[in-house]
Amino acid sequence: MLLQDQECVKEIKSLMWIYVVVGNIIRGIGETPIMPLGISYIEDFAKSENSPLYIGILETGMIIGPLIGLLLGSFCANIYVDTGSVNTGDLTITPTDTRWVGAWWVGFLICAGVNILTSIPFFFLPKTLPKEGLEDNVDMTKSDTEGKHQEKAKEEKRGLTKDFLPFMKSLSCNPVYMLFILVSVLQFNAFINSFTFMPKYLEQQYGKSTAEIVFLIGLYNLPPICVGYIIGGLIMKKFKITVKKAAYIAFCLSLIEYLLSFFNFMWTCDNFPVAGLTTSYEGIQQPLYVENNVLDDCNTRCNCLTKTWDPVCGDDGLAYISACLAGCEKSIGTGINMVFQNCSCIRSSGNSSAVLGLCKKGPDCTVNLQYYLIMSLIGCFIYSLSAIPGYMVLLRCIKSEEKSLGIGLHAFCTRIFAGIPAPIYFGALIDRTCLHWGTLKCGEPGACRIYDIHNFRRIYLGLPAALRGSSYLPAVFVVLLVRKRQLPGETDCPEIELAESNLTEKKIKCIDVHRSPEIEKDGTLKTKL
Template identity: 45%
Template sequence: MCVNVYVLVYAYVSVCVRMCGFLYQLFLAALSFVYFAKAFAGGYMKSSVTQIERRFDIPSSLIGVIDGSFEIGNLLVIAFVSYFGAKLHRPRIIGAGCLVMAMGCFLTAMPHFFQGHYQYETSMSHSLDNATESILPSCEKEAGSSMWVYVFLGNMLRGIGETPITPLGVSYLDDFSREENTAFYIACIQTVGILGPMMGFMLGSFCAKVYVDIGSVDLDALTINDQDSRWVGAWWLGFLVTGVVILMSAIPFFFLPKSMANFCTQTNDSTQLNSYITNGDPPYGDHFLSLVADFLPSLRRLFSNRVYPLIILTSLVAVNGFIGMITFKPKYMEQIYGQSASKAIFLIGSMNLPAVALGVITGGLILKRFRLGVVGAARMALGTSITSFLLLFIQFFIHCDNAEVAGLTVSYQGLPAVSYQPVSMVSGCNMGCSCSLRHWDPVCSSNGLSYASPCLAGCQTSTGAGKEMVFHNCTCVGEMLRPAGNSSVVLGQCPRHGNCDYMFKLYMGFTVLFAFVSACGGTPGYIVLLRSIQPDLKSLALGMQTLIVRTLGGIPPPIYFGALIDRTCLKWGTKRCGGRGACRLYEANAFRYHFLLKSRPSSSC
């Protein structure tokens, strides 16, 4: 009899151990997948800002506001989710957050189905004069110019849903893992999470090549391609894909227990075990008021820790530069190096982000291999931050010259001259053509000089149709002080001259090295935070860090980066019914100054 009881107890304990091991693996897999899913959506959003800017004809500063709406959503709920969520059923709260994120992705894509077809500006199909300004209000309303509000709200909803993942997920993981393994687990989860932006940027690159109204317009009739600054890709398609992926990531969290440690110490019968899985441990369920009363004292204890405010300040410096940089990096590569939006997005996803993933896992392995404590982790994070700043500073000197556009960056004789005045676009060679100075319809001459439109190039005749259209007898091309060439022009802006291709390759090499070095400091920063805070305050500490950093480091940077970038615009686009649209051409040197020198390394500590 005693032997049978012993066998039964042993069998039951074995089943519990196996189930605990399975739940550990399930949580690690689920948390890794949700890190991937949320980063997948975030990466796609970052890769699509240029397409969204062009589709809604809005300036970069407004794009910064839209991008910052994600952090605004976090700000609304992060403190309460971090504190109260730690006392409640953390996995289920994470699952509910995933459902909200998916709703946000679907809402973001909705404007495409409410708007009409995209009509890019061109000087060949219509001409605007000052009289059109009188119909501007009703016309812009008809064109759906305010539809960007849906993108703003969808991105905010995605930020609300993402709130519980990091503070509740990381604290839940740290509770049931061994102390020496936490750094490695976090590094693994973050590495899997890095695959999300990689896939998001890959998807963004694909969608940027697909025309926004694919399937409902004749693509052969288009006069622009994906290298044109007026091109808009199928930005909406990726948000539907990311919404489905996030929806799938929510499922496992509804099958996990409230506390892994309490679950694995259950030694009662299977009925109690099943009841625990279903209902969770309810010791705090009836004491909500006591949780509220303990919130402020917990905050006081947290900020009385001398290390914690220092971590917050260093994180603010890092995140301010990183968020501004990653938001407008594709545009930077377009304007400084003449790359297409699709290629720029692809290179970020295929080169920079893998370097980040390798850096994160390398940082975790170094911590585990050398058993670095809090001081060692802090030194490592500081060293990577300083090194990455030096690498970023070097990038400032690697650039191409301005794109040569007559009347904007060079004179009509090809001499260097930058002007913000529309009158400079008029010259003796096109003065009698009555050209519109507001349209952006670039053409390229055989001598490598671009013109803002065929009319401003002084062209008199044309042949062909669609993208194959060629303009002939262009008087401005014929009078250039350059070696004589064909006086015809073709659609599109001319490629960059000189060693721009070599400079771009050099720039990409430094950005990859910069991404790797700065990412090596990410995991040490997390460890410094976790090991410097009392165990019962870990979730609150992570949540408050997210709240403060995203409030001051996530919301302002895209807005002021965008506003600074707007100040460098040489040629604004024109909306279909009049009014200023998205910028078509920037002054490269001013753009580069604001983009690089306002940035900071992205380490966490």
């Protein structure tokens, strides 16, 4: 017993989390040149009308990765975590069981190899690129262009270190930028919560396996986001939408998607019918969170453990926490095909038998899941249409020399104030809806096995709705400020751009004329006279 206690203490005080922290630090360092600095790079070297499309393509690439990852995760979730070291034929749980753990480590190995291969082309990229649209200028050679860009890069590098505090002060005094950060933090809190706990919510709400839910999320949610990013960038490029119009478009589309999301409160299912937790042993729904109610007259003589979770589904349509609590006396078969018979708590016209696992939810629940996924598909598409116009407001509301710092600070704020705290407080609220906790071999509480799905739904859908709703107040001020202010680099008038283009052409012609020998000779003659 002493040796077992020592092993439990060692397991609880494991330092494996350090590897996770170090891995995330390295991942953050590696992705910084692409996001957010890559967006600043595109904005600096692409034409203003082309950069939304390029950024949309970049964002699409960032979605294709999670899409492939979810499909890979769905495949790995169907493989038992200890495959190869245990005989899977002896397992008494299936992928639909909450105790099932998929082979998560397979995905890490595959993704690590793919990341190494995809990093190779980055070593062949040039140090600098010419500004798009200037590569055909007759007065600017390639060497001059590279020299100017290198000089500009050095000046920006020196300015970033020298003028860090002035830049920070300028950004903090920019009301559009600061309000945009506030909107982003509130929106990211809502989306991170929804996406992080979506598999658990759909699994508990609609009674599907983790592998199936992950596959459906990847199929219904991510492709419309990719299409929306591309279409949003194309619209910005085709119609040359200004920042002021982009702010209106982003606000209206986001608000429409927000209002549509309230339909998700309609597609609901009841709790799993578990005797002693959600229903009585007579099959009547009972008040939840009733302590020590899992025992009944039919199983008190069995001396069953009440903290174990090994559910069985009786032929009366009720699930029981364990075969012992169902009053079963014998079993036949092995593995997942095991059948329990002569169960005194099961009141049915048959032989009072039970099989492993929770009882499946009805066909109405499957239909509601389809409605939920369709609404999610429509919502993802509409919101992704607004993403590129909204991001262009961020890029164009700050000065060019502050762009890299501004984008980096925006990413920093969203991750510090949304990416880190959101899963923590959201997970704590969801844990309060737990009806039955698992127990570790040391006696410590483990993972939650079943939730009160009605309270789970209120938190999962209600809290993100409240966060997103509060974000529209500062968003209104952003739209109003963009409407009244002249943003850096925003001409808001095609005639001005045309006039600048004509002026540039006149300068080039003027230079060509002065380079003409006849004009030079005539000029010399006039000077002599």
